Amino acid sequence: MIVGEQKPIEEISKMIAEYKTVLVMGCNTCIAVCHAGGEKEVGILASALRIKNKVEGREQNIEEASMERQCEREFVDELADKIKEADCVLSLACGVGPQTIVEFYPDTIVLPGINTTFYGMPKEQGFFVEFCGGCGNCVLDMTAGICPIVRCSKSMLNGPCGGSQEGRCEVNKDIDCGWQLIHDRLKAQGKLDFMDEILPPKDWSPARHGGPRKMVREDLKIDEKPEDEIEGITKEGEK
Amino acid sequence: MTEAQEKNIPDVSSDFEPKIVAFCCHYCSYAAADLAGSMRLDYPTNIKILKIPCTGKVDVLYLLRAFEDGADGVIVAGCEEGTCHFINGNIKAKKKVKYTKKILDDIGLGGDRLEMYNLSAAMGQKFADLAKEMTERIKKLGPSPVNSGA
Amino acid sequence: MKAGSNLEKVLEAGKFAVTSELGPPKSADAENIKKKAQYMKGNADAVNLTDNQTSIVRLSSIAAAQLIMNEGLEPVMQMVVRDRNRIALQSDILGASALGIKNMLCLSGDHQTFGNHPQAKNVFDIDSMQLIQMVKNMRDEKKFLNGDEIKVEPRMFIGAAVNPFADPFDYRVKRLAKKIKAGCDFIQTQVIYDMEKFEKFMAEARKEGLTEQVYILGGITPLKSAKAAKAINKFVSGITIPQAIIDRMAKAEDQKAEGINQAVETIEHLKTIEGIKGVHVMAIAWESKVPEIVDRAGLLPRPKM
Numbered sequence: 001m002i003v004g005e006q007k008p009i010e011e012i013s014k015m016i017a018e019y020k021t022v023l024v025m026g027c028n029t030c031i032a033v034c035h036a037g038g039e040k041e042v043g044i045l046a047s048a049l050r051i052k053n054k055v056e057g058r059e060q061n062i063e064e065a066s067m068e069r070q071c072e073r074e075f076v077d078e079l080a081d082k083i084k085e086a087d088c089v090l091s092l093a094c095g096v097g098p099q100t101i102v103e104f105y106p107d108t109i110v111l112p113g114i115n116t117t118f119y120g121m122p123k124e125q126g127f128f129v130e131f132c133g134g135c136g137n138c139v140l141d142m143t144a145g146i147c148p149i150v151r152c153s154k155s156m157l158n159g160p161c162g163g164s165q166e167g168r169c170e171v172n173k174d175i176d177c178g179w180q181l182i183h184d185r186l187k188a189q190g191k192l193d194f195m196d197e198i199l200p201p202k203d204w205s206p207a208r209h210g211g212p213r214k215m216v217r218e219d220l221k222i223d224e225k226p227e228d229e230i231e232g233i234t235k236e237g238e239k
Numbered sequence: 240m241t242e243a244q245e246k247n248i249p250d251v252s253s254d255f256e257p258k259i260v261a262f263c264c265h266y267c268s269y270a271a272a273d274l275a276g277s278m279r280l281d282y283p284t285n286i287k288i289l290k291i292p293c294t295g296k297v298d299v300l301y302l303l304r305a306f307e308d309g310a311d312g313v314i315v316a317g318c319e320e321g322t323c324h325f326i327n328g329n330i331k332a333k334k335k336v337k338y339t340k341k342i343l344d345d346i347g348l349g350g351d352r353l354e355m356y357n358l359s360a361a362m363g364q365k366f367a368d369l370a371k372e373m374t375e376r377i378k379k380l381g382p383s384p385v386n387s388g389a
Numbered sequence: 390m391k392a393g394s395n396l397e398k399v400l401e402a403g404k405f406a407v408t409s410e411l412g413p414p415k416s417a418d419a420e421n422i423k424k425k426a427q428y429m430k431g432n433a434d435a436v437n438l439t440d441n442q443t444s445i446v447r448l449s450s451i452a453a454a455q456l457i458m459n460e461g462l463e464p465v466m467q468m469v470v471r472d473r474n475r476i477a478l479q480s481d482i483l484g485a486s487a488l489g490i491k492n493m494l495c496l497s498g499d500h501q502t503f504g505n506h507p508q509a510k511n512v513f514d515i516d517s518m519q520l521i522q523m524v525k526n527m528r529d530e531k532k533f534l535n536g537d538e539i540k541v542e543p544r545m546f547i548g549a550a551v552n553p554f555a556d557p558f559d560y561r562v563k564r565l566a567k568k569i570k571a572g573c574d575f576i577q578t579q580v581i582y583d584m585e586k587f588e589k590f591m592a593e594a595r596k597e598g599l600t601e602q603v604y605i606l607g608g609i610t611p612l613k614s615a616k617a618a619k620a621i622n623k624f625v626s627g628i629t630i631p632q633a634i635i636d637r638m639a640k641a642e643d644q645k646a647e648g649i650n651q652a653v654e655t656i657e658h659l660k661t662i663e664g665i666k667g668v669h670v671m672a673i674a675w676e677s678k679v680p681e682i683v684d685r686a687g688l689l690p691r692p693k694m
Contacts, residue, residue, distance in 0.1 A: 008345070040298075043300045047307050048303055048346050157516055157518075157519070158517075158567065162552030163500075163626045167556060170500060184557070198522060199519075201523070
């Protein structure tokens with residue numbers, strides 16, 4: 001899932017200061033699972049902001065709303081009236097949420113209440129770890145199912161480097177050495193000879209380095225119009 | 240607290256009678272409050288008790304809503320550590336109280352307006368004491384700006 | 390001859406090689422490099438120029454290499470993959486070769502969080518293994534990484550680092566084999582303090598026939614004090630100084646002199662290990678001691694090739 005954390009209240013408060021009616025808008029998918037921007041966190045933040053406004057004598061309407069997925073138009077549209085009534089939307093979704101609103105509600109001011117951090121997993125309650133870098137070119141088959149791109153601090157394809165000590169990364173003793181994990185798992189599987197192969201330089205073009213990415217599935221499209229004519233889709237790379 | 244100490248409690252603002260919401264666990268502090276009554280112990284009437292099945296039920300949002308709706312102070316009163324009827328509900332509450340105190344500091348209301356206490360069902364006196372202690376603390380802090388503000 | 394560097398000639402001739410290391414200044418001070426270069430003159434076959442070591446901004450290794458060439462020394466240009474992508478790396482390799490730099494050391498580089506710009510975005514487009522392979526292909530196949538032809542290829546004697554003391558230990562010899570397979574010509578090891586572990590590593594490397602395929606230079610760094618030794622243990626990952634050495638330093642009347650003694654002894658010991666073809670003396674911020682160490686270890690005069 002996508003993991004994120006709420007921005008400090010002070011920063012949020014400054015961001016929304018000039019708006020009369022603020023709609024704090026949550027998303028009940030990933031960001032709710034990491035306890036940063038679901039319905040409950042919307043309630044907590046909205047309540048805190050209302051108290052802060054009273055303490056500081058500021059008049060402002062803080063409204064609350066949340067939806068199943070802020071990254072899909074169908075769900076966003078259910079709140080169309082509330083969005084249009086607000087002077088600004090403070091989104092507690094990952095970075096995709098606010099931009100989805102921007103995409104379909106061009107006149108609405110949308111502000112981010114979340115710092116989106118990574119794709120990860122809750123290792124235990126309240127403890128999240130990064131597992132995927134979204135590089136567009138998965139190598140888990142070569143690395144015993146452990147990602148060297150995000151779990152090695154240097155994204156090495158031929159690790160571990162000389163900084164690996166007692167299973168820990170040189171960057172920080174709290175970080176597991178990704179390549180130690182890969183090594184141990186390959187060893188247990190009797191596949192340590194995988195590490196004798198030199199993995200070639202990675203093609204980073206399917207990653208963000210190839211510019212903004214998109215994916216088109218002709219088999220799924222309903223609209224017969226070519227992709228660049230579909231209403232509301234911004235054409236990337238347009239001159 | 241001794242009787243003498245009780246009498247020494249300064250009356251900072253005689254006009255101001257704080258509203259204090261106490262989230263009390265059914266298994267300990269709620270019974271302790273009841274016992275304080277049976278024992279005919281005096282404690283301030285400022286405390287409004289809300290019975291909950293366990294302090295583990297307390298949520299950050301409950302605490303904030305209490306302040307938003309005008310509470311000058313909030314108490315969370317649970318079982319002594321290690322004696323929770325739901326194993327560790329009071330430990331969870333302790334963490335939530337700590338988290339909420341941080342929010343209260345961040346928004347300028349002040350974390351001091353919120354406190355957690357641990358006591359058993361047999362501690363009628365302790366309940367009366369904590370009620371007095373919190374009432375005095377909130378009196379010193381003055382009315383919540385939520386009430387006096389805009 | 391792969392690159393025809395002095396270091397390559399010395400190793401090819403079967404002489405015990407000496408390389409040293411010079412850390413460029415945190416300024417544009419060319420005089421600083423010229424001054425440090427004087428300590429190396431006649432005392433080392435080639436001198437490494439570090440590439441922003443520990444992620445602290447310093448004068449570039451290519452420029453520093455040119456400056457010491459002007460002083461009549463041979464450089465080993467260090468190159469890390471932390472700060473440059475494959476475009477910049479290849480460009481700088483071409484440039485370095487055009488300037489007459491004939492040795493380079495391929496490294497991944499300390500992570501930027503150690504340095505003085507921890508907010509920096511790192512690159513790590515390719516890793517150190519792939520860098521070795523890339524330089525080798527540029528030199529031997531006259532090909533860029535993308536397969537395009539290079540009309541005038543860079544001639545580099547390719548070095549790599551190994552750390553026999555890092556974990557997982559059972560993988561370290563295999564990793565050396567992998568670097569040889571990638572195409573490196575010489576190895577400079579991490580600083581050696583734990584001789585027992587190093588001997589084990591070398592025995593394993595000999596068993597695999599690796600010492601026949603690559604020139605291994607043992608890393609030496611004189612300790613300044615017992616306190617410094619403890620700090621290295623605590624803060625530098627990949628190096629462990631055995632307690633016996635720290636105790637010996639602590640007992641010494643003149644700890645600095647004791648550090649030099651130990652460095653000399655380590656070199657003497659390395660000379661007896663089969664498969665060790667030279668030493669790499671890194672006197673970090675203590676370059677002035679290089680002549681003494683090399684002299685006392687009986688490594689002077691350096692051969693004229």
